[in-house]
Amino acid sequence: MTLPRKTEPPAAAGRTKMEDIARIAGVSVSTVSRALAGSSKVTGETRARIEAAVRQTGYVVNQVAQGLRLQRSRQILVLLPTIANPFFGEIILGVEEAAQAAGYSVLVGSTEGDLEREAALARQLHTGGVDGLILLTGRIPDGLADHAARGQVIAVSETIPGQHLPTVVIDNEEAAAAATTYLRRLGHHNIAHIAGPEGNVLTAQRVRGWRRIVGDAAGPPVFGAFTMDSGAAAMTRLLARPNRPTAVFCANDEMAIGALKAAHLAGLRVPEDLSIFGFDDITFAAFTDPPLTTIRQPRREFGHAAIAALLAGTPPPRLAFTLVERASTAAPR
């Protein structure tokens, strides 16, 4: 027979709690808590009884209650624009490696460009759900300025304009300049650029690097959306230009893959008739036909650096990119 309860005890009855362990082991909850926390002031014999009870019941501490009491969750949330883009995958791998080593676990939230959803996920930081936020979105959700200051937020791969946010990036302008220079040295004089979406920070940086090498005589970049379809469409537009380019520098690999397809459909051979240069070095870049020459961003290291900076509160270093030579580029004929 149970006593009447004032407050409704919501659903999920029966889950074994610390109190149960205490009863079984014949000690108080405080002792159980201490034993589980590894306090040295718990007798070996008492500890043994507690551990036996834990094993017997399969007890695990309630992270929600613990989080409420401790005001921290040991969880990091990674916010990304779309999980469908494989570029982010390897960054997250790096994040997870470093986080796990530091005793944190990682959750991923995909926002799909939905500001509402982005804000909702970011709110987890306010409400104690997560201890830190890693932004791969290139945008800072509403009402996070104060947390950013407290070092609970860090941006990766893309700088966020107008914010003083610690950021893990390569020098995108230099990387774009290096790519364009590579094509120039191959002997190309008409090097076009398929850029990201207009207004995007990365787009601007890569356009700047390209423009620095090709000069003002070159035509304007063609803007895309970082997708394969948009790359193909952009390539088609370039091929219709009066003075067709002999080389194209693309702002990411997916657009380069789209460009490759459009070039093939137009009957051009790559690299004989047209050189194509990518950016990122996603896994698929090595498997296109021909394999893609591209700029590699050290994505795993992005993840490591992000966690290191987040947990230590130190500003992250700027990381180095690599030019990966494959077969989609050659001297013009």
Place this chain on the structure above:
Amino acid sequence: MTLPRKTEPPAAAGRTKMEDIARIAGVSVSTVSRALAGSSKVTGETRARIEAAVRQTGYVVNQVAQGLRLQRSRQILVLLPTIANPFFGEIILGVEEAAQAAGYSVLVGSTEGDLEREAALARQLHTGGVDGLILLTGRIPDGLADHAARGQVIAVSETIPGQHLPTVVIDNEEAAAAATTYLRRLGHHNIAHIAGPEGNVLTAQRVRGWRRIVGDAAGPPVFGAFTMDSGAAAMTRLLARPNRPTAVFCANDEMAIGALKAAHLAGLRVPEDLSIFGFDDITFAAFTDPPLTTIRQPRREFGHAAIAALLAGTPPPRLAFTLVERASTAAPR
């Protein structure tokens, strides 16, 4: 001057809580709670004062405390083997669409084959961190049998052997048989199969479907690891066989892409000299050269069905696949 406190108030002081709203609005916390919950028994005028205070302070309810009190978090956790594989991305998109519509948010955990990590994430279910679990891993973490029974766990894309778990899948054996039949009708008589890893459930199902059509006379399948590299290696081994196949059915698109590359390197033309058939229809499948003929799994619908079944507690329907004809297959010459 603050009163002395018995218990250490851990870190994060200052975050505005419901009590603050109550003070500003001149009401009690219970009224605030009711107002925020949309209870009809709160006067319009009182509600207005509360809402003003909320806007003024930017208050949001503490989800951790709320979760502890309510014993639910309105969060779903998706467990996947590796986030680097784009196949899972679109499933998650579907999960997110359906979950958001139902007022749930979605978190993703990538296990990277680490059983430890898998169990740690799954524990969130025990400890109230999440209300439901979606398994894309083809494996059930330890100590979840009871929850599975309570309908808090569902498997997607891959059945989990030995468990009575609601599962969202296509009929993989039928799909493999359909693919092989398609090649057979094209006129191929020597159809090889590049399979997934040995011991995998999906592998077995797809091998069975293929075998049913080719009969016992065909050689054994070549096993791979669902990666592009392993697909290339498998193709190389097939090309070394005395009676070289004229068509290859691959257990996923990534291995097909690897096979395509190996075929090209060997100087074969696809589809003239060799037909290649994929599985999944990932985004890249339409952008290979030639574009890949493949089986499409309705991944977005996988996500929708998973959430529907999870929240309603009803068994999910088996979903339909589609054969997508592209240019990597043709009649043998």
Place this chain on the structure above:
DNA sequence: TTGTACGCGTTATCAT
């Protein structure tokens, strides 16, 4: 319609 009191499961302080 609003306020009071209690409990969700845990940890830290204090006393023994």
Place this chain on the structure above:
DNA sequence: ATGATAACGCGTACAA
């Protein structure tokens, strides 16, 4: 070395 107790922030039965 161990136990009693308060508090983390919130929701609800009950009293007013």
